[in-house]
Amino acid sequence: GNSVTQMEGPVTLSEEAFLTINCTYTATGYPSLFWYVQYPGEGLQLLLKATKADDKGSNKGFEATYRKETTSFHLEKGSVQVSDSAVYFCALSEGGGSNYKLTFGKGTLLTVNP
Amino acid sequence: KAGVTQTPRYLIKTRGQQVTLSCSPISGHRSVSWYQQTPGQGLQFLFEYFSETQRNKGNFPGRFSGRQFSNSRSEMNVSTLELGDSALYLCASSLGGGAHAGELFFGEGSRLTVL
Numbered sequence: 734g735n736s737v738t739q740m741e742g743p744v745t746l747s748e749e750a751f752l753t754i755n756c757t758y759t760a761t762g763y764p765s766l767f768w769y770v771q772y773p774g775e776g777l778q779l780l781l782k783a784t785k786a787d788d789k790g791s792n793k794g795f796e797a798t799y800r801k802e803t804t805s806f807h808l809e810k811g812s813v814q815v816s817d818s819a820v821y822f823c824a825l826s827e828g829g830g831s832n833y834k835l836t837f838g839k840g841t842l843l844t845v846n847p
Numbered sequence: 848k849a850g851v852t853q854t855p856r857y858l859i860k861t862r863g864q865q866v867t868l869s870c871s872p873i874s875g876h877r878s879v880s881w882y883q884q885t886p887g888q889g890l891q892f893l894f895e896y897f898s899e900t901q902r903n904k905g906n907f908p909g910r911f912s913g914r915q916f917s918n919s920r921s922e923m924n925v926s927t928l929e930l931g932d933s934a935l936y937l938c939a940s941s942l943g944g945g946a947h948a949g950e951l952f953f954g955e956g957s958r959l960t961v962l
Contacts, residue, residue, distance in 0.1 A: 765949045776851070776937060776953030777890075784948075822890065826949035834880070834903045835949060837890040 735760045739823045739838035746813055746845050754808040754841050756797075756823035764825040766790075766799050766806040767835065771820045780808075780821070813845045849873065851954035853938050859960045865926040868957045872919050872940030879921040880951065881913060884935040893936075896921055925959075933961045 740755040758766065765784045769777040781790030786801035797808045806823060823838040852871040860866050872879050880895035880903075892905040896915035913923040919940075925932055935958050939951035 767949055769951075769953075774955070776955045777939075777951070778953070779950055782949065824949075834892050834895060834905070835890075835951065836892070837882075839889040 735764065735825060735827060735836045737823050737825055737836055737838040739821075739841055741839070741841065743842040743844060746843070748815055748845055748847050749812045750845075752808070752810040752813045752817075752843070754821055754823075754843070756806045756808065756838060758804050758806065758823075758825050760804075760825055760827070762827065764827055766797070767824040767826070768795070768797055768806070768808050769822045769824060769837075771822065771840070773819070777822065813843075815845045815847050818843055818845045851938055851940050851952055853936075853954035853957050855957060856955065857958050857960075859962060860928050861962050862928055862930060864928050865924060866928060866959060867922055867924045868936055868938075868959075870921045870923075870938030870940075870954060872921070872938075873942075873952055876940035876942055876952070877919055878941040879915055879919060880939050880941070881921070881923050882937045882939065883907075884937055884956070885933075890937070893923065928961045930961050933959060935959075 736759045738757050767782045768780040770780045771777045781792040783790040783799035789798045795810045797806050820840045820842050822840045824835045826835050854869045878897045881893040883891045895903040899915045910926045915921045935956040937956045939953045
């Protein structure tokens with residue numbers, strides 16, 4: 734079946750540091766890939782998405798590129814802020830009639846210190 | 848525009864009881880899906896409804912069930928509760944497929960504790 738593996742946290746960075754959270758996936762077919770973020774006490778929010786190979790999703794300074802050859806979708810940000818502290822989830826959707834069934838990674842807790 | 852609303856936010860039950868959780872999706876969203884979030888297993892898909900029909904189901908026992916009403920509101924029910932059912936239950940609604948495929952809007956969740 735489909736699966737998503739992301740780097741285990743927690744990740745602790747200083748403000749303005751560079752962030753990378755690794756994500757790799759296993760899937761049949763051509764899934765869409767997502768990063769969701771969960772701030773403390775809140776539900777998940779879509780951060781960015783990519784629907785086909787070589788697509789780059791971007792939002793709020795975060796970027797991730799859909800790499801089919803390495804089955805990866807790593808999340809990056811050039812300069813993190815304290816407000817970026819949250820749990821980040823990589824996910825894929827199987828597409829077609831299963832567009833709404835997302836398979837999530839375990840999540841990576843990011844803490845940014847001032 | 849109001850977000851996804853889940854009720855109750857917190858509840859405590861004892862083993863063997865049953866529980867019903869409610870979810871009101873964003874206006875205009877016809878798809879509602881449910882996820883269970885636990886520290887050990889992470890986020891796991893329960894089921895998804897569209898226009899009152901269950902379209903997808905995850906690998907959970909039959910004690911977990913759900914339904915969707917004509918106004919798109921959804922409920923999920925867990926019968927004969929077990930300690931392992933303690934979790935945050937998240938509801939998500941979606942606008943639809945095409946360019947928005949996989950874009951879910953989550954509620955804040957219902958935290959269930961089973962004693």
